[in-house]
Structures are given as structure tokens and as C-alpha cells.
Amino acid sequence: MYRDLTPQEEYFRVSKPPADVLFVRQDINNSPIYHVVDGKLDEMRVLNNPAEAVDLYCEHVLLGREERFDFIEHGRPLD
DSSP states (O other), rough: OOOOOOOOHHHHHOOOOOOOEEOOTTTTTTTTTEETTOOOOOOOOEEESSHHHHHHHHHHTTTOSSSOOOOGGGEEOOO
16 A cells, blocks of 8 residues: 655655764754664664764865765764
8 A cells, every 4th residue: 555655764765875864853952863874774873972973074074075974983872
């Protein structure tokens, strides 16, 4: 039976791995930021220091570094 895809399912349907996805709850102050690598929802992680991780990612992009930024070293497995 056909059903509409959720926004997350649609994102993963059109994304081509490798891909990093960050999720945040906008309705909660100081919400954890969750990190998903290559669509592996069962291996979701939580960023330890989200502000630092995002700042380092922005620096990585703005400097034009070609290698993939590694969010994994900035997080821990979801409990």
C-alpha cells in the first residue's frame, strides 16, 4: 500500500551516501543534536559539544577542504 514518505525518509531516498545528517529539536532549548552517518539510523549518535562541532565543520567547508568532515570524533553513541 502506498503512503507518503516522512521528510526524513524522503531525504534518505534522494540522498546519495556518504552523507551526514544532523537533527535538532527546535522546540526545546539546549536540545541535543543527533548525528546520522550514511542513513544508518540504528547507529545514531549525539554530538558532545554541538557548537564546537558545527563551528569546526563551518571552518572545514569555508577553507575548502576536500576530505569529508568527521563528526564521529565529536560525538558518542545514542544511549
